[in-house]
Amino acid sequence: MLLRERLSQKIPQWREEAQALRAEYKDAVIDHVTVNHLFRGMRGLKVLLSDISYVDPYKGIHFRGYTIPEVLEALPKPPGATMPYVGGLYWLLFTGDLPTKEEALSVEEAWKAHMDLPDWVKATIESMPKDTHPMTLFSMAVLALQKESVFTKRYKEGLPRTQHWEAALEDAIALTARLPVVAAFIYRYLYGDGSYIPPRDDLDWGANFAHMMGINDERYQELSRLYFILHSDHELGNASAHTAHLVGSTLSDLYYAFSAAMNALAGPLHGLANQNALKWLAEAYERYGGVPTEEQLTEFAWETLNAGQVIPGYGHAVLRATDPRYTAFYEFGEKYLPEDDFFRLVQVAYKVIPQVLQEHGKAANPWPNVDAISGVLQKHFGVEPTFYTVLFGIGRALGITAHGVWARAMMLPIERPKSLTLARLKSLAEEAKA
Numbered sequence: 001m002l003l004r005e006r007l008s009q010k011i012p013q014w015r016e017e018a019q020a021l022r023a024e025y026k027d028a029v030i031d032h033v034t035v036n037h038l039f040r041g042m043r044g045l046k047v048l049l050s051d052i053s054y055v056d057p058y059k060g061i062h063f064r065g066y067t068i069p070e071v072l073e074a075l076p077k078p079p080g081a082t083m084p085y086v087g088g089l090y091w092l093l094f095t096g097d098l099p100t101k102e103e104a105l106s107v108e109e110a111w112k113a114h115m116d117l118p119d120w121v122k123a124t125i126e127s128m129p130k131d132t133h134p135m136t137l138f139s140m141a142v143l144a145l146q147k148e149s150v151f152t153k154r155y156k157e158g159l160p161r162t163q164h165w166e167a168a169l170e171d172a173i174a175l176t177a178r179l180p181v182v183a184a185f186i187y188r189y190l191y192g193d194g195s196y197i198p199p200r201d202d203l204d205w206g207a208n209f210a211h212m213m214g215i216n217d218e219r220y221q222e223l224s225r226l227y228f229i230l231h232s233d234h235e236l237g238n239a240s241a242h243t244a245h246l247v248g249s250t251l252s253d254l255y256y257a258f259s260a261a262m263n264a265l266a267g268p269l270h271g272l273a274n275q276n277a278l279k280w281l282a283e284a285y286e287r288y289g290g291v292p293t294e295e296q297l298t299e300f301a302w303e304t305l306n307a308g309q310v311i312p313g314y315g316h317a318v319l320r321a322t323d324p325r326y327t328a329f330y331e332f333g334e335k336y337l338p339e340d341d342f343f344r345l346v347q348v349a350y351k352v353i354p355q356v357l358q359e360h361g362k363a364a365n366p367w368p369n370v371d372a373i374s375g376v377l378q379k380h381f382g383v384e385p386t387f388y389t390v391l392f393g394i395g396r397a398l399g400i401t402a403h404g405v406w407a408r409a410m411m412l413p414i415e416r417p418k419s420l421t422l423a424r425l426k427s428l429a430e431e432a433k434a
């Protein structure tokens, strides 16, 4: 595999640089921990390491240093398409280099070798009641695939630590290859006729997902590519990526780590917000019998806040401006579905919600995040809202597995921070104050 060859050229140098940095600055202080950090979910504390991406509060996600507009512009695209091969983005995340078309296609080809739906995974899904949330099925299906892990097999055989990344890379490719297959089958089991549509050899990974969903519309193929690229990563500190990182640090394989990450993504303050954002918009639409006016949506937003609830799709732990992922989706909506009622509703929301949240005075960031719009685009193509978080998960797998391989390449250790009792915290705080 071309990707393995390229990484084996790069990893020795990455290790050397990291070792030199550590040797020179071992005891340099880069942050300090306050009492507030412990009560505020460690917000902003600089304690995690990964070269795959970082989030700038104002410019948003940078994949290996490249912003979303840069990535969408520079990555190779399938003939006639406006959205890039997702395989090209995966190459970038792993290597740090923008791929040539050949390199992007090498990832797409590597995926194709694993895009099947094993019988036992299909049977696992079909054994579950249809009122099970799709995220539960998704996480279960990933665990059902775990027995395929090359990492776990080779670890048992005594694979040296310096080569852990190679086995992790094999898992990364095989796992991510199957996710669209598994997810589309879950969708058709829960909401369709339960039949399995196998992937097509002539389609790329993103477009194949659209095909396997049974949505034969080129615009949905474009949306799928865009959707998975935009959701691929948001640095290592977000709840799902951080979960996978912690699990992976025990040398659990990527199947275990990714399944755990999906259980974090299923929470309403994280990935479930896309489903909830659509629900919130739909409730407003129903209440006012169509697209509400600015005054009506303002009234609706205040009702939500006064009931002690959050407005889903707005605010962010790191971002302090409109999420560039939101902007990219907005541009897609303007191009492909400007007359869609819910897209118009998103436009009204953008005009009023930031102002309402500013007046409310609590949220540090009143601007929309990716979840404020992503569901509206899926809804246009008839996709059920309860499935939106699974879509987020398919994309997020790219970043999570890239971080996972990188962590093994850098031979990072098991994580084990220290917890404190309130009494211990108090005495430490008193000591610090004195």
Ligand code: CMX
Pocket (backbone or CB within 6 Å): 043, 234, 238, 268, 269, 270, 271, 273, 305, 309, 310, 311, 312, 313, 314, 315, 316, 317, 318, 362, 363, 364, 365, 369, 370, 371
């Ligand atoms: N609506 C109402 N209140 C909000 C709010 C929103 N959209 N966003 C933040 N706040 C509130 C918080 O609940 C918090 O209130 P308390 O002090 O009573 O606990 C206060 O403002 C300060 O929070 P913050 O520092 O601005 O935000 P956090 O870092 O604590 O939380 C997030 C970030 C995303 C969980 C929060 O903005 C939120 O709940 N948003 C709505 C849910 C959502 O869209 N989540 C998806 C995030 C994207 C992703 O998953 O990657």
